[in-house]
Amino acid sequence: MLQQTTVATVTAYFQKFIDIWPTLTDLAGAEDDKVMTAWAGLGYYARARNLLKCARIVVAKHNGEFPSTEEKLRALPGIGPYTAAAIAAIAFDRPAAPVDGNIERVLARLNADATPPPALKARIKNTNAAMVPHARAGDFAQAMMDLGATICKPKRPNCSICPWHAPCKARAQDIQETLPQRAPKTPKPQRTGTVFWLENAHKDVLMARRPDKGLLGGMLMFPSQGWDASNDTRLPQLLPDGWTPLTGEVAHVFTHFRLNLNLVAQTAPRGFRKPSGYEWVNPRDFPDRALPSVMRKVATIVLEESPKRIA
């Protein structure tokens, strides 16, 4: 959960997961959709699918116990170099050297290492490995992560209270804020699309399940067109007429593009039958379904604009 996501954002999700699935076996036995629903809003949905796959593999092939070596951990879905080293060090007290964003920043500054990414990661890994103590490697890793999170911050690091004030080469040259070097940011293209809000007589709304792979994989969406070429739905072709535009729009920012969505709505005409691959979902159930944030934004706008639609 914490991969590329702040503790502040994760905490509530972590608690919810632990409440619903207290043990690894519980999680391994969960339905896919229940896990996606619990993950909804956290983003990077491949993590949720990988977490579930991982739990099932550990239960089925490792007797329900996580392996303790980096190599075997690394082989599990969703566990990359960082997580494998972090589990080995923190859970099994192995002398592993995880490198997250915090540790990369702390050590790049400590050594005034101006290597640009992605080569920096490998250099820091070596630097870190040479520093890892034989005992309590997990505490060492967590101490460095906390140092990075609370003192050696990306902006305005609080060098005056830093325990590594004296040996820090970046501070000595007053270049700490320039390190680590960052990849040049690429501009985000703007995409535009249309969302089709179709209600039936029960005020249920037509939704579709996205394929497991790719953007918002495994999540529910309203039929839409124009912004996600590989996953355009068939609804607008099936029902080309009768759509009423709404005044509200939805703006959303993804990792690699910005999205503006226009909204249109209608009540399903007499004789309309739900095509295969779609399902009717009542808005009162939205909180308990796997809607990603962008689709929750859509629902909020439509329901606010048309109060009568609320069941």
Add this chain to the structure above:
DNA sequence: AAAACGGGGCT
């Protein structure tokens, strides 16, 4: 090596 992959908290 580079791109894909979300969303929110904080400045």
Add this chain to the structure above:
DNA sequence: AGCCCAGTTTT
């Protein structure tokens, strides 16, 4: 309006 987050997988 950016920056960045306890990165991994796919291309």
